[in-house]
Amino acid sequence: MQVYSLRMRFATKALRVGQELDPQYRSVIPPLYQSATFGWEDLDHIPKFDYTRCGNPNRHMLEEVIASLENGKHCVLFASGMAAIVASLSLLQHGDHVLIASDIYGGTFRVGEKLLPRQGIQVGEFDAHRPCSITEAVQPNTKIVLFETPTNPNLKVSDIAAVVKVAKEHGLIVIFDNTFASPALQNPLDLGCDIVVHSTTKYISGHSDVIGGAIITNDDEIHTAIYDWNKAVGAVPSPFDCWLTLRGVKTLGCRMKTHCTNAQAVAEFLADHPRVKHVHYPGLATHPDHAVARKQMTAFGGMLAFDVDGTTAQARKVCESTGVFLLAESLGGVESLIAYPPLMSHATMTEEQRVAKGIPPTLLRLSIGVEDVEDLIEDLDTALKLGFA
């Protein structure tokens, strides 16, 4: 029975869209089509899937559900979030100019600094907090703006609709990285963005066991260009990675609720801690962007960062002293992680560049998982004591 309906709500869509019962045995969970190629009946009938670089049933199911969760028409999946970001920038040609937000994930910064200029593409910066900075930086050859919010690692929140408004006054394509919030908390296509990219490695798959990426759009022409690019390049996820990600996405709605309530409690605990100088979490009423976050997000997310009120050595020791929080890169999984941006997500930047972007060497980033929040708080309390011992 076809249950697909636009009226379904988020958690139901995550469980049902694109996921019909297996036609052969009616298995509730889709089989894994771990096959590079598919047989043709004859030359008059081209099969729906013929070769896995071009398409695969497991990939197709996941594309349908992710498109629907972002309120989008199309989705193309990639082997990583970075492959998706680079694919979205493949809309640029030699001689074009792109504006990338100054506060952006380190890997995206690396693409703007190292990869695009080699292809004859000019790269400029803008401040997504000040949408008028697009007008200040735009050139006759500017084609795209790319930004994200909340930002990594200092959780600034910019007004998505306001950035889109200025970008559209200049006829620019707007690409938005929605990895940090996930489609459970905000849907940037609804706010006028042209392209949403995700690292599905993070909240969408949610279990730190797969690397993947996605591009979602409502624009047929953009979709065709992105699909053709991926078919040509072959930056596709494996069927098993899609199967795992589909299993993860089913619980995105309920996982995000726990990530958010846990993060709020941890942020409030840290905000009152004598060894903490500053907590960056948009759910705190004292956060400068709290009102914007409240306007465009359904909750404030599972990511936060805090500045240790001490030396770099003390901050590093705090980072190395947790037990429940694992010292590791990445985010968005069910387990809590603590990260040190200068050696992890923002290692590409020089110390000078990091400080200019508000990433001092005492800043620690947390990805809050779904453990019992009392354990998370006790763990941080102990680590803060050990860090200053």
Ligand SMILES: Cc1ncc(COP(=O)(O)O)c(C=O)c1O
């Ligand atoms: C906001 C953001 N976008 C993109 C990426 C890249 O994703 P991936 O590691 O899946 O390539 C990351 C990775 O941490 C990220 O944090």
